Amino acid sequence: MDDKAPRPSGGSGPSGTTFVRMIRKQTPQPRWGGRRYTRARLSLSDVKRRWVSRFGVFFLYCLTFLAVTPLLGIFIYIVNKGIPGLNRDFFVSLPKPVGETGGGMGNAIVGSGILVSLTSIIGVPWGILLGVYLSEYASSRLARWLRQCIDQLSSIPSIVIGLFAYAMIVVWTKHFSAWAGTFALLIILVPIVARTTEEILKLVPQHIREAGLALGIPRWNVTLFIVLKGVRGGVMTGVILGIARIMGETAPLIFTAFNNQYGFSGLNQPTASLPVQLYTYAISPFEEWHQQAWTGALVLVGIVLALNVISRILFKKSEVRRD
């Protein structure tokens, strides 16, 4: 037990035990090292302090455990419920009418893919440029005002965004469409990407920008190829987290992209998506559809989880490179 504790090899100087005590007095001890010696030296208040500290740490452990339990619970439950319906058909087939067995969510998976890709293609560059503008170009007053607006925008409930998109696009074009869904998702994605980009750009020290300017590099070049490039990992993290978020959005799509049982039939047509399909199935009274909904939930959670993990890895990589 005391193997690691410092021990004199004898000889001259103070006797062994005294020497050990002298050292113990001034050096922090390994946790399991010198109990036998230190305990005897503890005063009552020390003992009390130690127990209060132990209790505090235990309490924090409990809180942490409580906080992650739901995550584990959801995950285990969904995996349990979802696995039985997981097969090739689920990914490639269209939904079957009630009463027929089999069928899948091919329409919803393709639809989600299209909605999310379309939104990302438009929204990611838009959000990044907006973030760059906020951090590098806007005068401080304008930037503060814009930032306020964007923050307010991201706190609007998504169902309201869905209704807004319905009123703006669906009422105008007189039908549900992938475009309307994309419009609603953009309102969610752009603020997220813009704000994370802005925050990350602010981490770049001012003197890096000055170094670029002092080299005779035009400002927009400094911004894009030195500042933004330097933190691309962090920006990508924000982008992926934003995409993960819109992947799971249901409310904005219910009145906009709606649903489509027949597979993808054009951007001007109603389009299915995983969350909406899941919702439709989950509130239905049919046992087969419930199974499909659980499997859909599993696939959705899997995709979102994968995106989050990828963003983590990217961010870590960029951290390493920055040091």
Add this chain to the structure above:
Amino acid sequence: MTSSENSNVILEADKIHAWFGSHEAVKGVSLSAVMGTVTALIGPSGCGKSTFIRTLNRLHEEIPHTRVEGQVILEGKNIYERGVDPVGVRRKIGMVFQKPNPFPSMSIFENVAAGLRLAGISKRSLLAEVVEQSLKQAALFEEVKDKLKAPGTSLSGGQQQRLCIARALAVKPPVLLMDEPTSALDPISTAKIEELVMELKKDVTVVMVTHNMQQAARISDKTAFFLMGELIEWGDTSQVFTTPKVEKTEQYITGRFG
């Protein structure tokens, strides 16, 4: 100043005033630098020497709510004239900063090549040649020649500062401004940079801010003493340090204030 010296003046500041908001940090400083010399700017913290040096490459104006008045004549042309592009000015006047600041997530090679690359030069062989030449000029080539692809930030502080010098030299500026280039470095790295500056003055005119008076005495040809935004005394380094004309200069140099 004799007329032969006068004709070699490459950079001349004429009554430069610089403001941060309503605070006047530099109050009418006139100073000139002769080609192939090192000019040291000394003075206590907050005396405006860094602000002054930043007006010489029009970097001061990049800070919001700042203003500059006066003229800076570079090779016979006023860089504050209407219609002069600051980007072009900064290609001719390089700058090295207090803290080594290599570009993040760029390799050593990319760092040195950045100035040329972002000016539109992409010919690989030319870039490689300039990078090697600049690193040699900055006395860094031998240390990094086998790891040009390593991140610039992986180098030690002193090496990073020499990398920044190489980066500034790569665009071949006739003038190099240095804003306390050694204040973040250890004595050995400092000695290397000082040696380098004395070597460099063959090719570039150096204007350098320093807090270290021994450094100014060791490597500069001319010394300018700043106090409270004003130029108090300016002359040959040996004269300023041995027989200063103004009492304030003498007091500062002998360490009685500052």
